Amino acid sequence: MKLHARRRLAPALWFAASVLLLAAPVRGDAAATYKSKCAVCHASNGSGDTAVGKSLKLGDLRSPAVQKQTDAQLIAMISDGKGGMPGYKDKLSADEIKQLAAYLRVLGKKK
Ligand code: HEC
Numbered sequence: 001m002k003l004h005a006r007r008r009l010a011p012a013l014w015f016a017a018s019v020l021l022l023a024a025p026v027r028g029d030a031a032a033t034y035k036s037k038c039a040v041c042h043a044s045n046g047s048g049d050t051a052v053g054k055s056l057k058l059g060d061l062r063s064p065a066v067q068k069q070t071d072a073q074l075i076a077m078i079s080d081g082k083g084g085m086p087g088y089k090d091k092l093s094a095d096e097i098k099q100l101a102a103y104l105r106v107l108g109k110k111k
Pocket of ligand 1 (some may be wrong): 077083
């Protein structure tokens, strides 16, 4: 009986381990994309405290006003742009944009 249960658990553990292994580089990629595409205006920590950010009067991406938005809203905003912000749907894949939206949550928690 015990052996049987262990056999059924093994694939689940294997699955969990692969998800963790796959998720780590994905997060790294979003951080790299953010640094190369977004940080010039929004600063690497999201504060908007850059020369460009100040001239555009950027808000803080870690602020509640941004963080309270749904993932779908953030994704739409990054895809289509808004005001002085260019849209990224032609430059980044839908998946990269989704990961960036998730990365904004990571920045929000770091404050
Ligand atoms: C050229 C400078 C510039 C770059 C590069 C840029 N942004 Fe922005 N971003 C802006 C400006 C300007 C706004 C404010 C838009 C407005 O509210 O009119 C903004 C606003 C935002 C907002 C907040 C929207 C809101 O509702 O307040 C998010 C989220 C955001 N940017 C994410 C990103 C991400 C992710 C990237 C990289 C893919 C990026 N931005 C690249 C200039 C930039």
